Amino acid sequence: MIENNIKDVENLLNEARVEIEKIKNLKDLEEWRIKFLGRKSLLNELFSKIPNFEISDRKILGTKLNIAKKILNELYEKTKEKIEKIEKKYNLSFPGKIVKIGNLHPITKVIDEIVQIFYKLGFGVVEGPEIETDYYNFTALNTPEEHPARDIWDTFYLKKEEGILLRTHTSPVQIRVMEKYSPPLKIISPGKCFRRDAFDSSHSPVFHQVEGLMVDRNIKFTHLKGVLSYFIKEFFKKEVKILFLPSYFPFTEPSAEMSISCVICDGKGCSTCGYTGFLEILGCGMVHPNVFRIVGYDPDVFTGFAFGMGVERLAMLKYGIDDIRYFYLNDMKFLEQF
Amino acid sequence: MRYSFKVLKDYIDGNLNFEEIVKYTGFLGLNPKIIEEKEDDVIFEIESPANRPDLLSFIGFLREILPFGEFNLKKFEEKIKDEIDDSMPVVIEDEKDCFYYSCRIVKGINNLISPQEIKEKIEKIGFRSSFLVVDLSNFVMYEIGQPLHIFDLDKIKGKIIVRRGKKGERLITIDGKERDLEDVLIIADEEKPIAIAGIMGGMNTEVNFNTKNILIESAYFNPVVVRKGSKKLGLVTEASLRFEKGLSVTFAQEGMERISFLIKKFCGGKIGKISFAGKKEEEKRIVLLDKEKIEKILGITVEDEFLEKLFKKLGFLIEKKNGTKMFLAIPNYRKDIKEDIDVIEEIAKYKKYFEIPSEIPSVCIYPSFTSQIYENVKKMKNILEKLGFYEVITLSFISDKVVEKFNLKAIKIENPLTQTFSYLRTSLIFNILEVVRYNIYHQNEKLEIFEYGKIFELKDKEFLEKDALLILSVNSDDFFNFKGKIEKFFKQCGLENIEYKQEENKFAKEGTNYGIYYSNVKIGNILWISDELKEFYDIKNDIYVCEISMEKFVKYINFEKKFRQLPKFPASQRDFSFLFPEDINWREVEKEINSLNLPIEKIEVFDIYKGERIPEGKISVSFSIIFRSFQKTLENEEIDNFSKLIINRIENKFSGKLRGQ
Numbered sequence: 001m002i003e004n005n006i007k008d009v010e011n012l013l014n015e016a017r018v019e020i021e022k023i024k025n026l027k028d029l030e031e032w033r034i035k036f037l038g039r040k041s042l043l044n045e046l047f048s049k050i051p052n053f054e055i056s057d058r059k060i061l062g063t064k065l066n067i068a069k070k071i072l073n074e075l076y077e078k079t080k081e082k083i084e085k086i087e088k089k090y091n092l093s094f095p096g097k098i099v100k101i102g103n104l105h106p107i108t109k110v111i112d113e114i115v116q117i118f119y120k121l122g123f124g125v126v127e128g129p130e131i132e133t134d135y136y137n138f139t140a141l142n143t144p145e146e147h148p149a150r151d152i153w154d155t156f157y158l159k160k161e162e163g164i165l166l167r168t169h170t171s172p173v174q175i176r177v178m179e180k181y182s183p184p185l186k187i188i189s190p191g192k193c194f195r196r197d198a199f200d201s202s203h204s205p206v207f208h209q210v211e212g213l214m215v216d217r218n219i220k221f222t223h224l225k226g227v228l229s230y231f232i233k234e235f236f237k238k239e240v241k242i243l244f245l246p247s248y249f250p251f252t253e254p255s256a257e258m259s260i261s262c263v264i265c266d267g268k269g270c271s272t273c274g275y276t277g278f279l280e281i282l283g284c285g286m287v288h289p290n291v292f293r294i295v296g297y298d299p300d301v302f303t304g305f306a307f308g309m310g311v312e313r314l315a316m317l318k319y320g321i322d323d324i325r326y327f328y329l330n331d332m333k334f335l336e337q338f
Numbered sequence: 339m340r341y342s343f344k345v346l347k348d349y350i351d352g353n354l355n356f357e358e359i360v361k362y363t364g365f366l367g368l369n370p371k372i373i374e375e376k377e378d379d380v381i382f383e384i385e386s387p388a389n390r391p392d393l394l395s396f397i398g399f400l401r402e403i404l405p406f407g408e409f410n411l412k413k414f415e416e417k418i419k420d421e422i423d424d425s426m427p428v429v430i431e432d433e434k435d436c437f438y439y440s441c442r443i444v445k446g447i448n449n450l451i452s453p454q455e456i457k458e459k460i461e462k463i464g465f466r467s468s469f470l471v472v473d474l475s476n477f478v479m480y481e482i483g484q485p486l487h488i489f490d491l492d493k494i495k496g497k498i499i500v501r502r503g504k505k506g507e508r509l510i511t512i513d514g515k516e517r518d519l520e521d522v523l524i525i526a527d528e529e530k531p532i533a534i535a536g537i538m539g540g541m542n543t544e545v546n547f548n549t550k551n552i553l554i555e556s557a558y559f560n561p562v563v564v565r566k567g568s569k570k571l572g573l574v575t576e577a578s579l580r581f582e583k584g585l586s587v588t589f590a591q592e593g594m595e596r597i598s599f600l601i602k603k604f605c606g607g608k609i610g611k612i613s614f615a616g617k618k619e620e621e622k623r624i625v626l627l628d629k630e631k632i633e634k635i636l637g638i639t640v641e642d643e644f645l646e647k648l649f650k651k652l653g654f655l656i657e658k659k660n661g662t663k664m665f666l667a668i669p670n671y672r673k674d675i676k677e678d679i680d681v682i683e684e685i686a687k688y689k690k691y692f693e694i695p696s697e698i699p700s701v702c703i704y705p706s707f708t709s710q711i712y713e714n715v716k717k718m719k720n721i722l723e724k725l726g727f728y729e730v731i732t733l734s735f736i737s738d739k740v741v742e743k744f745n746l747k748a749i750k751i752e753n754p755l756t757q758t759f760s761y762l763r764t765s766l767i768f769n770i771l772e773v774v775r776y777n778i779y780h781q782n783e784k785l786e787i788f789e790y791g792k793i794f795e796l797k798d799k800e801f802l803e804k805d806a807l808l809i810l811s812v813n814s815d816d817f818f819n820f821k822g823k824i825e826k827f828f829k830q831c832g833l834e835n836i837e838y839k840q841e842e843n844k845f846a847k848e849g850t851n852y853g854i855y856y857s858n859v860k861i862g863n864i865l866w867i868s869d870e871l872k873e874f875y876d877i878k879n880d881i882y883v884c885e886i887s888m889e890k891f892v893k894y895i896n897f898e899k900k901f902r903q904l905p906k907f908p909a910s911q912r913d914f915s916f917l918f919p920e921d922i923n924w925r926e927v928e929k930e931i932n933s934l935n936l937p938i939e940k941i942e943v944f945d946i947y948k949g950e951r952i953p954e955g956k957i958s959v960s961f962s963i964i965f966r967s968f969q970k971t972l973e974n975e976e977i978d979n980f981s982k983l984i985i986n987r988i989e990n991k992f993s994g995k996l997r998g999q
Contacts, residue, residue: 102723102786105731112716121698124706125713130734130792131801146562148583149388157752158762158801166751186706192734192792196755205755206733216701221686222637225696244691245367246683248387254636254683256691257367286635289679303635330730330773332782 002057005046009068012042016072020079026087029079036072043069106338107208107327110315111190114210117234121227123186123212128173130192134163136172141251142290149250154196156205166194169308170211171251174287177213178295183302184216190311201323208311213287215297215304221254221286224305228258228284236263236318243278252285252306263317272317279317282309339386339394339480339576340463344379346396349481352409356380362403365690368393381462389674391583395483398671405651405688414592416599418609425611426553427497433616435523436500436535438558438587440594443491443610444601445551447471456604469545471552474600476576483671484556484585484593485577487525487533489543491551496528500535500557500615507531511538511573522567523559536564536581537573554601556594558587558616587620588670620670625654627678629662635682638694648688654681711805714895715790718807721830725823727786727809732769734792735759740768743874744844747796762794766808767845767883771867771875774812778877784813790888805888807862812881817866818946820882824864828856832896837925838864845871854884856894862886909939909966910974912981915997920948920957922992930991936980937967958997 016036023029035041047065050058115125134145143149153168173189189211197203214227229242241261249255259280262273269275284307289299312324319338321327326334343356359382363370368384375381384393392398400411424443430436452460452470460473463480467473475486503519509531510516523535533539536559545552565582568574598609633639645664649656654675655667668675675681686694719729737758741748746764754760763769766789777785788809795802809827811820828836833856843851846865854862867881918927928941945960952958963984965977988994 100726102725102727103729104719104723105729107731108719108729115712119708122703122706124708126707127709127712129803131794131803146565146582147388148561148565151388156754158749160752164801181707184701184704190712194734196753198755204733205759206735214699216699218634218701219699220633220637221635222695222697223699225694226698229696230698244694245365246687246691247367248389250389253679254686254691286679289677327731328733329776330732330787331780332728332777332785333780335728335730 002053002061005049005061006064008042009046009064012036013068013071016075020075023079024083026080026083029076029083033076037069037076043072103335103338105327105330105335106315106319106321107311109338110311110318111208111210113235114231114309114311114314115188115190117231118188118212120234121186121230123188123214126173126177126187126189127191128167128170128176128189130167130194131158132165132167132172134165136175137165137167137169140175140291140294141171142288142294143250147250149248156194156196167191168195169193170209171306171308173211174213174251174291174306175295178215178292178297183297183304184214185304186214186216188212199325201325204312204324204328206328207324209308210311212284212307212309213304214306215287215302217302219286219303219305221305224256224284224286224307227305228282228307232258232260232281235314236260238263241267241278247283247285249283249285251288251291252283253288255283255285258282258284258307264320272322281314281317282307284308340373340381340383341396341399342379342381342459342462345459345462346400349396349400349412350409351412352407354407354409358407359403362406365406366402366687367691368402379462388583391580391585391673392483392671394580394583395479395481397482401653401671405648414596414599417595418598418602420611421608422610425613426491426494428613428615429497429499430615431499431501434560435502435563436557436559436616438590438614438616438618439498439500440556440590440612440614441498442554442594442598442612443551444554444598444605444607445491445610446607447550447552447601448606449604450545450547450549453604469549470605471545471549471601474604475554475597478593478597478600479576479580482589482592482596483580484589485536485580486593486597487539487555487577488545489532489539489553489555490545490549491553492549493543494527494532494553495530498553498555499526499528500524501526503531509534510541512541512544513538514541517571517573522570523563525555534567534571534573535559537568537571537578538575551607552601554594554597556590556597558585558590561585584673586670586673587617623668623670623675624657625666625668625675625678625681627664627666627681629664631678632682632685635679636686636689636694637697638689640685640689644689645685648685652684711892714892714897715805717897718827718831718895719788719790721827722788722809725827727788727823730770730773730787730789731791732766732773732789733759734763734769734794736761736763736768740874744871749794749796749801764795765793765845765885766791766806767867767871767885770808770810771871771877771881774810774881775875775877778812778879783879786811786814805892807886807888807891809884809886810881811883812877812879817880817882820884821864824884831891831894832898833861833894844868854886856891859890860887861890861894903968905939905966905968907967907969907971909964910972910977911962911964912977913944913960913962914981914985915945915958915960916988916994917952917956917958917997918992918994920955922957922959922994924959927988927992927994930987931963931984934980934983934987936983937965937972938963939966940964 020032023032050062155168156166158164170189170191177187193207193209197205199205225244232242243259244256247255247257257280259278261267262277262279264270264272267277269277273279287304287306292299312327360370363384371383373381373383386393393402426441426443428439430439450469452467452473456473457467460467460477465476471488475488479485503522503524505520507519508516509519519531524531525533525535532543559581561582561584564578568578602609653669656664657667658665738760741761748761748764750761770789774785790807792803793806837855838852841851841853843863843865845868847868850866852864853860854864862885864884867883941963943961947958965972985996
């Protein structure tokens with residue numbers, strides 16, 4: 001009697017082994033588990049019959065059944081693991097989990113790109129205050145009181161009587177640096193500037209500039225052109241046509257405006273470049289001798305060039321952004337793009 | 339100003355087509371802009387530099403492109419002789435205000451209506467045609483750049499006085515507005531003000547249909563005085579724009595000659611004598627140019643032939659040559675040419691900037707100083723980026739409403755753009771909360787952001803600016819995750835053993851503000867934003883913030899790293915779970931454990947629990963301690979002893995209770 005039962009167990013194990021071999025997915029495996037290990041399985045039925053046997057047989061059958069259960073369980077676990085591995089290994093078509101990382105503001109990124117390019121040329125970074133005096137912002141830059149060129153910079157005053165204002169450009173840093181250090185000098189100065197401009201798609205009352213200044217013996221206009229041409233090519237990472245044309249700033253002479261072939265339309269003419277094919281990018285020039293005189297440099301010994309560029313404008317061109325206000329709205333959908 | 343191509347052609351001999359004008363003005367960076375194109379004419383504008391009043395005239399404009407072109411300027415041959423002896427006495431009270439003032443009487447004008455020819459010309463360049471004499475004076479201003487004024491002679495009493503306006507003196511100008519003349523330079527007769535010098539005439543002496551006799555004014559006012567007056571009155575005119583840039587006696591004299599001729603020709607009448615006050619002649623300006631300097635500044639050599647031809651066209655007279663030196667007499671219409679550098683700019687302009695070569699300077703290597711702050715801030719920002727924060731940059735302004743509501747000592751902008759931008763921010767929190775609100779409205783609910791920038795403060799009438807950093811989290815992590823990131827940030831910046839002290843802060847929810855201290859110096863705050871502030875910005879969610887004052891913080895930043903020997907023996911971990919009074923200061927517990935001087939590598943809290951199954955007023959804290967010795971492998975028995983010591987100490991010092999006992 002007990003022999004039959006033991007045989008049944010053997011058969012059951014064989015059957016189970018054969019069937020599990022064919023199983024390729026978890027659903028079939030679950031059916032297999034119900035059949036061989038479930039409550040209504042043959043194995044369970046046999047367990048329930050144990051009390052019907054003689055005591056000596058009970059032990060034999062019990063041991064046998066326990067071993068069988070252990071084997072079946074192992075089979076199940078092993079197969080399950082195998083199937084899971086296969087499923088995981090071979091179907092990678094599902095998307096990965098979204099990972100969140102931080103990001104720097106595009107203005108910071110563009111400023112640093114500019115800084116890195118000038119580092120290569122040996123320039124250092126100097127910063128200056130945002131609250132400035134009339135002296136540093138205008139007078140020392142050869143733009144004395146009532147100079148008509150002051151109209152170029154519509155200024156926010158904190159105390160007009162005492163000449164306290166928000167700097168309208170980063171150029172005051174030139175004066176602060178030259179007052180403090182003797183030539184030679186190679187510096188750039190990034191920072192926030194303020195102008196009383198309406199807040200629209202191309203103007204912002206707050207914006208960023210990067211100022212540059214190089215002073216040494218024998219610095220020439222050709223060097224100004226060379227350094228800025230190098231910069232533009234590095235910055236836009238493509239060949240752009242560069243055009244220097246005369247301009248006017250009280251603190252440089254000769255003064256120039258640098259334009260580049262439009263990076264949006266490659267010079268064919270579009271709304272960004274006003275159909276001229278060219279974009280004005282920055283103002284520059286040779287430092288005016290009066291500026292040197294003001295800071296106590298000898299203009300007969302030292303010459304130099306200076307430039308100032310608008311960071312937002314460069315960023316807009318580089319990334320194809322059409323509205324300056326995006327920089328200050330700080331929409332996450334904007335910030336995560338750069 | 340507007341230029342008419344057709345009108346320009348009246349002043350030249352030789353050929354000049356419009357394409358050439360576009361090309362040459364392009365070379366000069368004057369950015370020509372076409373306003374109107376007609377069959378026989380083109381009207382255009384240019385961007386005239388602030389130091390070139392001479393360009394604001396047909397003649398001046400043509401002179402500027404002359405060196406490029408194949409044409410010459412026609413000369414005004416006309417000089418008119420006076421026909422009657424009448425003249426107007428002139429007095430200048432202060433010759434610092436007015437360098438030269440001339441006037442001339444014309445009697446018996448017999449035509450006040452502009453002929454079609456004049457009317458057309460004047461309207462083409464943007465004026466509304468008026469009485470003939472006025473049209474002619476406007477036209478001369480456009481022709482040669484000298485603003486003129488025509489008075490009705492019969493309304494002037496006695497003589498012309500150029501003086502400052504007195505307190506209470508007023509004048510209705512020809513635009514119909516009453517102007518306060520105090521301290522403004524004016525033209526007056528013996529009884530009353532009749533014009534604002536260099537800016538606008540008065541209605542009381544304006545030409546009208548009954549005008550028979552006129553007085554022509556042509557003067558050279560101090561540009562600074564005109565500009566100040568124009569600013570003070572908020573009145574900018576074609577005349578003031580020219581005067582403020584600095585004209586000359588020559589302009590005034592040429593203007594008088596030309597207007598006299600045209601008035602005689604078109605209006606008739608008898609021309610009187612010119613009377614004037616001030617200096618009749620200006621000092622001759624000689625600029626010394628060393629040709630070597632051209633190379634020194636521009637980096638190119640320029641042939642003598644080019645220079646001579648250029649100077650001739652520009653009207654710079656070579657008075658003397660001495661080796662490489664040239665002495666140039668500069669004409670009075672080029673007030674912008676003051677020293678050699680100005681001449682060198684002219685040379686560069688006509689050599690064409692874009693044809694001057696480019697080169698990278700070869701100079702001796704010298705180390706250039708770089709701001710350590712820039713570099714440190716950059717590294718700091720990179721750490722925050724790694725921790726998952728986004729950088730934002732906001733405008734530096736806050737509104738009057740914020741200042742009032744939170745009673746801030748903010749710096750006011752005297753001439754703000756709008757009320758929303760009327761003060762400088764005293765903290766980064768206000769604008770960053772705007773960013774939070776904006777993003778939540780735009781369905782970007784999870785925000786971990788920071789801003790680095792200047793904040794401003796009014797302290798004892800001093801304007802202070804400071805660097806600040808603000809880190810914020812909303813809908814992202816729980817507070818301790820946020821705090822963990824902040825601690826990681828400090829650690830990465832080289833600041834370990836940060837201390838916290840609970841303190842008051844009007845922007846924090848009650849009891850949630852902790853001052854952050856490093857070696858007993860306060861460097862910032864970590865807090866939950868108060869309901870009041872959240873309500874103001876219409877935000878419902880919990881907002882965690884860490885604000886850092888950079889002034890203190892930068893001193894401690896240290897990105898230099900030092901290697902620590904790797905452990906040679908294994909570590910063992912024990913977990914503890916204690917019940918503490920709920921206001922326990924965890925830092926104190928840690929300090930106490932550390933004071934036992936056990937071989938502890940790390941103490942880490944992994945669970946804080948309050949609520950069900952925890953008695954009122956208590957908090958359950960679970961933490962693990964990792965033991966490791968650098969000398970040997972620790973035995974189980976030793977670690978059990980350490981644990982007992984720790985448990986005893988905590989139970990005694992903090993009335994903590996080991997849970998499960």
